[in-house]
Amino acid sequence: MFTATMDYRILPERRDDFCNYWNEQVLSTAKGQPGIVRMMLLESEKLIMAIGVWEDKSFAEDFMKTGVFKDLMEHITSWLLEDPKPSTWDLNYFL
Numbered sequence: 001m002f003t004a005t006m007d008y009r010i011l012p013e014r015r016d017d018f019c020n021y022w023n024e025q026v027l028s029t030a031k032g033q034p035g036i037v038r039m040m041l042l043e044s045e046k047l048i049m050a051i052g053v054w055e056d057k058s059f060a061e062d063f064m065k066t067g068v069f070k071d072l073m074e075h076i077t078s079w080l081l082e083d084p085k086p087s088t089w090d091l092n093y094f095l
Contacts, residue, residue, distance in 0.1 A: 001037060001091040002057040006084050008048040014079035018048065021075060026050070029068045035059025053091075 010018045022041055030039045030052065037053040054060040073084075 001094075002054045002060055003089040003091060004052045004054075004060050005087045005089070006050045007087075008050070008076075008084050009046065009081040010048055010076075010079050011081060014076075015043070015048065018076055018079055019043065022050065022072070025075075026068055026072060029066055030063065033059070033063050033066075035062070057088075 008018065019041060027039055027041070030036055035055040036059065037055060038051070039053070040051045042049045042051065052060060052063070054063070
């Protein structure tokens with residue numbers, strides 16, 4: 001499996017707006033996409049992390065071609081404290 005994460009640092013007063021927008025736009029777009037295993041949004045005191053798990057990397061790449069991240073960035077740019085930080089991961093073990 002292939003996992004992609006994105007770390008967001010959002011203005012404190014816009015965190016709820018960001019989470020709601022992500023749920024309505026990104027998560028709703030991901031529902032039913034081929035190869036999706038799981039998508040989550042985690043929140044800590046200073047960081048919001050989006051996690052997408054896919055059967056393999058090609059499905060994640062196809063999802064990005066929908067323009068969902070471009071649309072998200074156009075909407076939230078003024079809410080960011082810094083540019084989002086992406087990471088990719090290959091799953092070795094899972095319980």
